[in-house]
Amino acid sequence: MIPRFILFFCSIMLFGVASAQQTEKLYLSGTGNDNTVNWDFFCTSGANSGKWTTIPVPSNWELQGFGKYNYGFNKEENKGKEEGLYKYKFKVPGKWKNQQINIVFEGSMTDTEVKINGKLAGNVHQGSFYVFRYNISNLVKLNAENLLEVKVSKHSANKSINEAERKADFWIFGGIFRPVYLEALPQTHFERIQIDAKADGNLNAQVAFTGDADKIEVELFAKDGKRFGDRFTMAVKKGTHQLTLNHQFSQPELWSSEFPNLYTATFSLVKKGKGIHQLSKKIGFRTVEVKERDGVYVNGAKIKFKGVNRHSFYPTSGRTTSKKISIADVDLMKEMNMNAVRMSHYPPDGHFLEVCDSLGLFVMDELAGWHGTYDTPTGTKLMKEMMLNDENHPSIIFWANGNEGGHNREL
Template sequence: MILKMSGFGLAVCMLFSLPTFSQTKPVKQVQYLSGTDNVRTKTWDFWATGGRKSGAWSKIEVPSHWEQQGFGSYNYGRDYVTYGKNFRFADEKGIYKHSFNVPLSWKGKAIFIVFEGSMTDTELKINGKSAGPTHKGAFYRFRYNISDKLNFGKLNQLEATVSKMSSDNSVNNAERLADYWIFGGIFRPVYLEAFPKEHIEWTAIEAKADGTFNMNVHLKNVKAGRTILAEIVDDKGKVVATGKTTTTSDSLVNVKTTLKNPKLWTAETPNRYQVNISVQNAGQNIYQTKEKFGFRTLEVRKSDGIYLNGTKIKMKGVNRHVWWPETGRAINPAIDLMDVKLIKEMNMNAVRCSHYPPDQSFLNICDSLGLYVLDELAGWQKAYSTKAGIPLVKEMVIRDVNHPSVIFWSNGNEGGHNFDLDAEYGKYDLSKRTVIHAHHKPGNAFNGIDCNHYEDFYSSKKILADTNIYMPTEFLHAQDDGGGAASLADFWDLHWNEKRGAGGFIWDLADEGILRTDQNNIIDVNGVNAPDGLVGPHREKEGSAYAIREIYSP
């Protein structure tokens, strides 16, 4: 593996891959089928249908992009612009095979296979049987219940066919026809989850600055009359509040409690609590899980500003791609930590996940160290269809809903907004975060926030004189480090002093330079398209990084 990690970095990666509970307790059990990240991979069998090393069985490391393993062909998302109307993207498929055992002790449990991210359509068979419908969409966690397809005590065969381009044109429009590198392959981990028959599927938490705690608990096969116990634990391990309820025949229950004088979560004071949740029968735990969360109240006050815990906040933000030159979008928690520390070192307080949800570990670190996060559904300049987008919104929100760092949902980028999806976020988010539209044309303010991109100083003043809060989700483009900090002091003073100024997000953090395995390992930034970071592809600091740190200093 080309990526070199320090001992500290490896320790961080191991920390984020540890199981949640001892396996002797009635908890979810996890077995990785792939590696956990781009440093700790596992070898699977692989067949590419086109491009380099195609037409024969070989081996591939998982998770990875197959281009970085020497297979297939490279494409940049704007190649259709560069090469004209007759251009066609490489449309390879990758066929993965892997054999695995399942513990005999898992017999009778509910067993799921989970993919954290796979580009782009994924069709799965277990022991020759279809696991379910083809999943369409690259950046989202999805899973199949495979309990009835497994052989216990002997080998099982996984076969996944991954299509680089989707059979749904709206998915290609949202994810692939974009100003960034596009790849193929299973680029995030794959693992099994085993649950007791009665278990909790997921939770949604609303924890406010006044100490009120409200949690929806989504149940699976839990019988009526069970007790759902929630214990809130502080950073010293002390139980500081409890709540409970009794189940009925419904699959959803709600638990409430109150904590007096909680320590609040902000980017400057990222205080977190943990809630331990148990399903009990006659006082005995039959299932338990836990969630980290933070007490905070976020308000968007129309024609005024964004308030957290009653204090107006302004974004000193940057856009971030998930990126490492040797491995593309297959990364690890040490890289996530590096980026969060780098952003905070520049005295920034916010990050926009452009243009797709990040790895889970990145959000965990934003929660822990303190960054405000715009969590974005893919849609570079065209949107998912309603049919394609509805399940992807659900997958994104269910995964990310309890992260206190996530303050807004961003429904696509620069025209990639399907208005039919705006109401979908609130179906799964108990705290009803505001949905924004990160757009690039005037007149597209949404929910009282104007996010218009790349306005100059004078047009920005004009927008700020209007009725909407102004929070540009892209400004001061840093191509070739030519604009990352240019005039930032003037823009920041403007936003700081204007009532409706909410700050903004510079484009972007790091150059998207990819190590080309087909070109003697040169680092390619696709001409002028991808060298647009404040730092280089390996996070080499450029001039803007130092200027931003000074301008944003307290």
């Protein structure tokens, strides 16, 4: 199947700056359980094992008739330890020449080894619920067929991964269960933008980028597409790759679970008047305060939280869900007059947080850990991956370091 090419672009043109390149995406898999792409697949043991066939991606292989079903409380000797071997051929657009090309996995259970044209893309990734990527610029061929090979081990070689993720009171699965895609960025590009937008209109952004730029420009747009407030800029000193931007906006519409007002913040890297890379983030202005022996206040109002725990789960597809399911789940919570949801017991799909942002739910995002914990080196790495992916969602007002007994205090 020919991969679908998606170019994410901002409909608002920057004034005074030549249009900058957006991050481009090329999906190799589908986007959820309602949109999949078949890859070649080989399961090493259990049901339908020992032969090459195909499997829809993303998916959990047990729900596709492979391997062995297990619950987290099963005895260790009875748990399936099968591996899944995946192959997929793809082409990279010729116009991506001189770009940085990454392959991105939004979630894979559990240890994941990635090869491009027979060469390792990087170290084996361990941890199921976290977005990870490899720079494969030097491994791919443009305008030619490339071979992606992925080996996924259901049972991790890292003991603390199994303690945190797989010895728990829920079903445990294997497979590439969230989307896989390529992304192309210019050599000068944003690496991280951390946004803190307060209820008083103060916006603070910590920005990290790679390459060479002399200015960063920021604009905000309201839901009607009109620019909100003034465009602001900050000069970049030569050799600087990290800086903090601050700007005061006047009377923004605030974000809360009842009034989830969002703005689009567009950041542009500029060199000699030319836009190089542009990145847009959905943000909300809100201030969260925890007052000792009193309670939690959002935008000055004391909040009584009424909510539920939510697993990323669907009966026919396991941990592979879809944006449609996310919308249905949030709608159901809102219909029950709830205002909050806890991610139990791991970070969710990105589309679920987007729906919480847009429809209005307070979120507690959570590092995985049932009653076992990640060791400190593993947990530190995975916590960073969680933050990189989730940190700018206005719906997230709490971060949980694991379940009731599954937290490593060194993190």
